[in-house]
Amino acid sequence: MPWEVPPLVGVKLMLHPVLLFLLLSILGPFDRVWVDTAVLMAALPPALNVFLFARQYDAWVEQASSAVLIGTLVSVVTLTSVMWMVKSGARCRRCYSAKAPRRASASAARRAAPRLRV
Numbered sequence: 866m867p868w869e870v871p872p873l874v875g876v877k878l879m880l881h882p883v884l885l886f887l888l889l890s891i892l893g894p895f896d897r898v899w900v901d902t903a904v905l906m907a908a909l910p911p912a913l914n915v916f917l918f919a920r921q922y923d924a925w926v927e928q929a930s931s932a933v934l935i936g937t938l939v940s941v942v943t944l945t946s947v948m949w950m951v952k953s954g955a956r957c958r959r960c961y962s963a964k965a966p967r968r969a970s971a972s973a974a975r976r977a978a979p980r981l982r983v
Contacts, residue, residue, distance in 0.1 A: 866931050866935065867927055867928045867931055869928050870928060870931045870932050870935055871935070873911075873928075873932055874911070874932060874935050874936045874939055877910070877911055877932075877936060878908065878910065878936060878939055878940055878943040878944075879943060881907045881908070882904050882907040882908040882947055885903055885904060885907040886900070886904050889903060889904075901951045904947060904951065905944075905947060905948065905951060908940070908943060908944050908947040909940065909944065910933070910936035910937045910939070910940035910944070911932050911933050911936040911937075912933070913933055915929045915932065915933060916929045916930050916933050
């Protein structure tokens with residue numbers, strides 16, 4: 866394994882979601898769904914397109930393939946942890962808007978839906 870891979874994978878899988886969360890909490894209140902989605906997307910492992918670009922341009926092929934493999938293996942732990950934190954509510958209240966959207970129940974959605982008459 867090339868020496869560059871562990872720091873790159875660590876930055877991508879651990880530092881990137883934390884920095885994004887801090888940036889969103891500084892920039893202002895956002896809906897909870899948007900913050901959770903952004904943090905989950907930031908916690909995803911490096912994509913295969915990294916390897917494809919490296920192979921196409923014949924540069925850093927070994928490092929790219931190692932980063933995809935190691936990142937995918939390590940993301941089993943890191944992505945599961947981020948999903949647990951999002952689901953359990955372990956987050957900052959400052960970065961969310963005061964009015965979090967509520968989900969309507971199925972019966973309320975059926976009552977609100979217009980009925981078609983034939």
